Amino acid sequence: MSDLRIGAAALVLTALGLAGCSPADGDDQPKARAEAPAQPQAHPQPQAAGPVDTGKLDNPKPLPGDVSLPLPCGGELVLRSVYVLAQGSLDDREISLGYPFSEGEAGYKQSFISGYRRDFINGQFSLADLAPQWRKAVAPLLPNVEAGSPLKPMMYFIGKYEVTARQYAQVMAQAQALADGDVQPACQADTSQAGRLPKVKLSRFEAERFAAVYSAWLMKHHRDLLPVSGRGSSAEDGGVGFVRLPTEVEWEFAARGGSAVSRQELEGRLFPRKAEGAEGDGPLADWAVFNQVAGGTGQAARLMPIGTRLPNPLGLFDVIGNAAEMVQESFQLVHAGRRQGAYGGFVVKGGNYLEGEGTLFTGMRREYPLFAADGTEQRNETTGFRVAIGALSAPRSRYQELFDQWQKEGRLASLTDDIDAAQDPTKRLDSIIAATPDPRQQAELGLVNEELKRSVSLIARQREEAAGNLIQSAALVAETINNYNIRLTNLSNTQAQAKASGDQTSARMYGAAIANGRAALDGAVAIYIDNLASGARYTDAVIQAQFQQVKEELNRKPVLGNSLMARATLFVRHVGEYRQNRRADPATILKELLASAAPRSP
Incomplete structure (x- = not known):
């Protein structure tokens, strides 16, 4: 049998x-x-x-x-x-x-x-x-x-x-x-x-x-x-x-x-x-x-x-x-x-x-x-x-996959791109423990290392959730920037009409509103770039994983979700560019954000 x-x-x-x-x-x-x-x-x-x-x-x-x-x-x-x-x-x-x-x-x-x-x-x-x-x-x-x-x-x-x-x-x-x-x-x-x-x-x-x-x-x-x-x-x-x-x-x-x-x-x-x-x-x-x-x-x-x-x-x-x-x-x-x-x-x-x-x-x-x-x-x-x-x-059949994932758990290299996996302090501590001749000291260091890795795993989970929230909030900031721009365009058109009709008082009033609007727009772009700097502190793997989760959420919001999806996609691209260049040009960022809002042909 x-x-x-x-x-x-x-x-x-x-x-x-x-x-x-x-x-x-x-x-x-x-x-x-x-x-x-x-x-x-x-x-x-x-x-x-x-x-x-x-x-x-x-x-x-x-x-x-x-x-x-x-x-x-x-x-x-x-x-x-x-x-x-x-x-x-x-x-x-x-x-x-x-x-x-x-x-x-x-x-x-x-x-x-x-x-x-x-x-x-x-x-x-x-x-x-x-x-x-x-x-x-x-x-x-x-x-x-x-x-x-x-x-x-x-x-x-x-x-x-x-x-x-x-x-x-x-x-x-x-x-x-x-x-x-x-x-x-x-x-x-x-x-x-x-x-x-x-x-x-x-x-x-x-x-x-x-x-x-x-x-x-x-x-x-x-x-x-x-x-x-x-x-x-x-x-x-x-x-x-x-x-x-x-x-x-x-x-x-x-x-x-x-x-x-x-x-x-x-x-x-x-x-x-x-x-x-x-x-x-x-x-x-x-x-x-x-x-x-x-x-x-x-x-x-x-x-x-x-x-x-x-x-x-x-x-x-x-x-x-x-x-x-x-x-x-x-x-x-x-x-x-x-x-x-x-x-x-x-x-x-x-x-x-x-x-x-x-x-x-x-x-x-x-x-x-x-x-x-x-x-x-x-x-x-x-x-x-x-x-x-x-x-x-x-x-x-999954042993190797499970072991590979387990080995990455609690490693500082999973939290930031700045640490090379080979230079991860937790791995170096592993080597020190292995080379320690005193069994008691080895056991003590082992406990310390396990506690360190547990803490890193907890921080990693919290950072992953924060990265997802960052992507969504940056998409909302980008949506706000587009709304500011629409309002500025409308104010500029209305001011031009006031000037054409000789209504200088209204033209000056609209001019003040335009100045305030431009200041608000510039401030929103600055916030967006700050978000890029924050996003670049996460590993690309974390950003990509959280982006997938965000897309899942946005797909369930048929109206606003479609617009925010385009914003989130652009933000993730901008994060990758910021990670590489360590800078972002506000004018270029604004131009690309406004271009992403343009209606697409079917």
Whole structure:
């Protein structure tokens, strides 16, 4: 038997070994409550909710960018890609989770449960790691990364819908056959309403057993369709994707809208809900199944089939309401803006169909015990799950890439172009430590060097964010310069008209306004050049990486964003020239800024 088949069988046998616990009804009525919604924008344009096509049981609302994996008996499990612009596998993006409750605000007393905290996100797969059909579907949704940029989209994949009762039964029916190597069981057609509902009333262990059995079935029958971290390397490299529950960070980043929304929208209480023809958010009831009876009594509220509402900006359905959803890791409280160090029960996200609208927000979370009071596995009638595709974080094919990135971490040469990498003081300290004969002194110096590198890494992250802010603010200064110039042109024309009509008093008044305007214009150009000097203090790699991030943000602002994109592009070019020449001519800068504002022919 091959290592692959042994591994697959072991996965399933381990899963089956946990089966057999008697079911128990868990109480999923949360004790603590939170509140309200907010914010806008969308990625695939949501389509109006309508009746579910029973011919599309597994994907009732197809969208551009959908990818899928086969299910037993001809079904499919549909997923959406979530990307993060990063320099590679070791890089990540800092994001906000939860909600920053203020004192006196409803929900403030549960800030230690769902309060504001910082975390980090990255994907495990690049475009090259995907099977051809996935690559073709996903590529149009990814940003165009210019040559020379150190960033690339790193992706993970998460279920478009909650796993349905029908899908769960199809997969779990394969468990015994996979473990024993027997023929697959006969398929049972299930097009019932109940089969299209999210699978609920299952334990966290059963959700993980589903992932184990499905992974084993895919690796046995459809391994070539799974993403592979480091595709093209040997089959035993360890980077083959597998099915698992999403982590809480993966779930919440995707539920908030991921890279399909702006940074401000990403931190809103609820994802943007753009309704055609409306200025603000559409009613949450168009996007979520929840209890709409005042007071949240649960009357007239019920679980609904997948895909009956509109998708969030990433194309995910039912992330708020309907079935609440389990995630992979154990529950941790919130302490001082981070996750606290003790681990509890399992985490449930998104709220459920019995919740009232005032309690629903993207960062909400609940904690439930793994076991009921009688010792059986905890099962809740309102809790289900969706899946994600993961892989090893450090498959052998990525070792060199990870090591190279790790070596650069904490190096002073990453902060400024003035330090040659070979002359980096942290590297010189490495050499001194290696040459030190006293083991105690060597250990002490090693601790000092590690602390130095940690501090440099922190400074580097802060500088990267500051560089992005600098590019955006410089683009705004350039926009201001153009506005000043338009005003000066209008004043000059009006002054000429006053002179032509013999109105000397008005001409003098306009002359004073023109003098003030020119002073303001010259001051703005000086500020712009100061920004160039500041930008030149960053390495070109930092500027290019942050420029890519800024472009992502500006692309979501169709009117002002187009103009600011041209300004930001010119600013980055000017920074490169300033770094080389160590000077900038104000007249030349002004001429180029005004030329960049000229309307371009289509």
